[in-house]
Amino acid sequence: MGAIDNAAAVLAAESGEGGFWESTYPVIPHPGELIVGIISFAVLYFLYKKYVVPRLETMLAERQRTIEGGIERAEAMQAEAKAALEQYRAQLAEARNEAAQIRDAARAEGQQIIEELRAQAQEESARIVARGEEQIASARQQVVNELRGQIGALAVDLAGRVVGESLADDARRQGTVDRFLDQLDGMSATEGRGDAVAVPGGNR
Amino acid sequence: MTTEVSAAEEFVPPSAPDFWQPLVGEGAFALTRSMVVMVLVTIGLAVVMMAVTRRLSVVPGRGQFRLEGMYGLVRNSIGRDIIGSAHFKPYIPLLFTLFTLILVNNLMGIIPPVQFPTMSRIGFPLALALGVYVVYLVAGVRRRGIVGFLKNLVPSGLPWWVVPVVFVLELVTFLITRPVTLTLRLFGNMFAGHILLLLFALGGEYFLLHGEGLLRVISIPAFLMFFLFSAFEILIAFLQAYVFILLASIYIAEVYADDH
Amino acid sequence: MEGNLAIIGYGLSAIGPGVGIGLIFAAYVSGVARQPETRGVLQTIAILGFVLCEQLAIFGIALAFVFS
Numbered sequence: 409m410g411a412i413d414n415a416a417a418v419l420a421a422e423s424g425e426g427g428f429w430e431s432t433y434p435v436i437p438h439p440g441e442l443i444v445g446i447i448s449f450a451v452l453y454f455l456y457k458k459y460v461v462p463r464l465e466t467m468l469a470e471r472q473r474t475i476e477g478g479i480e481r482a483e484a485m486q487a488e489a490k491a492a493l494e495q496y497r498a499q500l501a502e503a504r505n506e507a508a509q510i511r512d513a514a515r516a517e518g519q520q521i522i523e524e525l526r527a528q529a530q531e532e533s534a535r536i537v538a539r540g541e542e543q544i545a546s547a548r549q550q551v552v553n554e555l556r557g558q559i560g561a562l563a564v565d566l567a568g569r570v571v572g573e574s575l576a577d578d579a580r581r582q583g584t585v586d587r588f589l590d591q592l593d594g595m596s597a598t599e600g601r602g603d604a605v606a607v608p609g610g611n612r
Numbered sequence: 613m614t615t616e617v618s619a620a621e622e623f624v625p626p627s628a629p630d631f632w633q634p635l636v637g638e639g640a641f642a643l644t645r646s647m648v649v650m651v652l653v654t655i656g657l658a659v660v661m662m663a664v665t666r667r668l669s670v671v672p673g674r675g676q677f678r679l680e681g682m683y684g685l686v687r688n689s690i691g692r693d694i695i696g697s698a699h700f701k702p703y704i705p706l707l708f709t710l711f712t713l714i715l716v717n718n719l720m721g722i723i724p725p726v727q728f729p730t731m732s733r734i735g736f737p738l739a740l741a742l743g744v745y746v747v748y749l750v751a752g753v754r755r756r757g758i759v760g761f762l763k764n765l766v767p768s769g770l771p772w773w774v775v776p777v778v779f780v781l782e783l784v785t786f787l788i789t790r791p792v793t794l795t796l797r798l799f800g801n802m803f804a805g806h807i808l809l810l811l812f813a814l815g816g817e818y819f820l821l822h823g824e825g826l827l828r829v830i831s832i833p834a835f836l837m838f839f840l841f842s843a844f845e846i847l848i849a850f851l852q853a854y855v856f857i858l859l860a861s862i863y864i865a866e867v868y869a870d871d872h
Numbered sequence: 873m874e875g876n877l878a879i880i881g882y883g884l885s886a887i888g889p890g891v892g893i894g895l896i897f898a899a900y901v902s903g904v905a906r907q908p909e910t911r912g913v914l915q916t917i918a919i920l921g922f923v924l925c926e927q928l929a930i931f932g933i934a935l936a937f938v939f940s
Contacts, residue, residue, distance in 0.1 A: 435799075437738050438733060440640060444650055445736040446739040446743075448650050449743055456708055459661075463665040463668055470670055
C-alpha cells in the first residue's frame with residue numbers, strides 16, 4: 409500500500425477511461441453494488457426465514473424429543489429392572505423365611521418326637537415299674553393270704569390243741585378267723601393297706 | 613491481480629483502484645466483478661441450504677452435520693448466549709444469513725477461480741450493516757416506543773447537566789458510529805488483507821520476471837508469504853463473519869437489556 | 873523514496889490498537905491459565921475487546937485512503 413500517489417499517477421495516465429468510480433475513495437459505496445448487496449441479502453434472508461431456519465428448528469425439536477424419549481425409555485427400563493430386582497429379592501427373602509420356618513418346624517417336630525418318645529419311655533418304664541410293683545404286691549398278697557390261711561389253720565390248730573376242743577364247722581371257723589384278722593387290720597394297719605389287702609382277696 | 617505490470621517497468625504496488633473491476637457498463641450502475649461474485653454466492657448458498665435442509669434427519673449425515681455445527685454456533689453460542697434465551701428466536705434467520713453470507717463471500721477472496729473478496733467493496737458490508745441497523749432500531753422502537761427508546765439511551769442517575777451531552781453521544785453512537793464501524797471493520801479487514809495478498813503476489817511476480825540476478829530469488833519468500841497469508845486470510849474470513857454477528861447480536865441484545 | 877503522509881498516519885494509528893490487542897489477549901491467556909473452565913466466556917469477551925480495539929486501526933486505514 410506504500411504508494412498511493414504512484415497509483416494515482418497511473419490513474420492519471422489512464423484517466424478518462426477509469427472514470428469517477430475508479431479514482432474515488434474506496435470508502436464511498438458504489439450504488440449498484442449497494443443495491444445488489446441489499447437485494448442479495450434480502451433474498452437470502454427471506455429464504456432462510458421461510459425455509460432453512462424453520463426446517464432446522466423442527467429437526468432440532470424433533471431430535472430433542474427423540475433424545476428425551478430415549479431417556480424416558482431408558483428410565484422406564486431401569487425402573488422395570490429395579491422392580492424385577494425388588495421382586496426377586498422379595499422372593500428370595502420369602503424363600504429364606506420359608507426355609508427358616510420349615511427348619512423351625514422340623515426342629516420343633518423333632519423336639520416333639522423326642523418328647524413323645526421320652527414320655528412313651530417314661531410311661532413304659534412307669535408301667536413296668538407299676539407291673540413290677542403289682543407283681544410284688546400280688547406276690548405279697550398271695551403270701552399274705554397263704555400265710556393268713558396257714559396262720560388261721562395253725563392258730564386254730566394251736567387253739568384247738570390248747571383249748572382241747574375241736575371246732576368242726578369249717579365255715580364258721582373261717583369266718584371267725586377272718587373277722588379276727590380284720591379287726592387286727594382295722595386297729596393297726598392304714599386304709600391303703602387295708603384296700604390292698606381287700607382287693608387281692610377278691611382276686612383270689 | 614489484474615494490474616498490468618508492463619515489461620521492465622517500475623513496480624506498481626496494488627492499491628484501491630485494483631478493486632474497481634467493472635465487467636459490463638460504466639459508472640454508478642455498472643456490473644462489477646464483486647456483484648457477480650455476490651450474486652453467485654447468494655445463489656450457491658440458497659441452493660445448498662435448500663438442498664441440505666430439504667431432507668433433514670434426526671441422525672445427521674456428513675453435510676447436515678457440518679451445517680448443524682455452523683447453525684449451532686450461530687444459534688447457541690451467539691444468539692442464545694448473548695441475546696438471551698427469551699428473545700433470540702426471531703433473530704436466528706438474520707444472524708445465520710449474515711454469518712453464512714459473510715463467511716462464504718470472505719472465503720471467495722482465497723478460493724482460486726474467484727479470488728476476489730466481495731466485502732472489499734464497501735457497498736456490500738454497508739448493505740449488511742444497514743440490515744442490522746434497521747433490525748435493531750425497529751426492535752428498540754417497537755419495544756419501548758420512540759420516546760421510551762430515546763429516554764432509554766441515557767442511563768438513569770446522572771446529574772441533570774450531563775444528560776444532554778450523554779444523550780447526544782449515545783444518539784450518535786446508536787445512529788452513526790455503530791453501522792459505520794460495523795461496515796468499516798468488515799470492509800477494512802477484507803480490503804487490507806487482499807491488498808496484502810496482492811502485494812506479495814505482484815511483488816513476487818515482479819521480482820521473478822523483471823528482477824536481475826539474485827533478485828529473482830526474492831520471489832520465493834514472496835510467494836511463500838503469499839501462501840502463508842492466504843491461510844491467515846481463512847482465519848480472518850471466519851473471524852470477521854463471527855465478529856459481525858457477535859456485534860449484531862450485542863446491539864440487538866441491548867434492546868432487551870432492561871437497565872440502560 | 874515516495875509515499876504518502878496518510879499512510880504514515882495509518883502506521884501511527886495502528887500502534888495503539890496493536891498494544892491494546894496485545895494486552896487483551898495477554899489478559900485472556902492468563903485468565904484461561906488460571907481458570908480453564910471460564911474459557912468459553914472469556915473467549916467471547918476477548919474477541920469483543922479485540923474487535924473494539926481493532927476498530928481504531930480500521931478507522932485509520934479508511935481515513936488513510938480518504939485523505940490520500
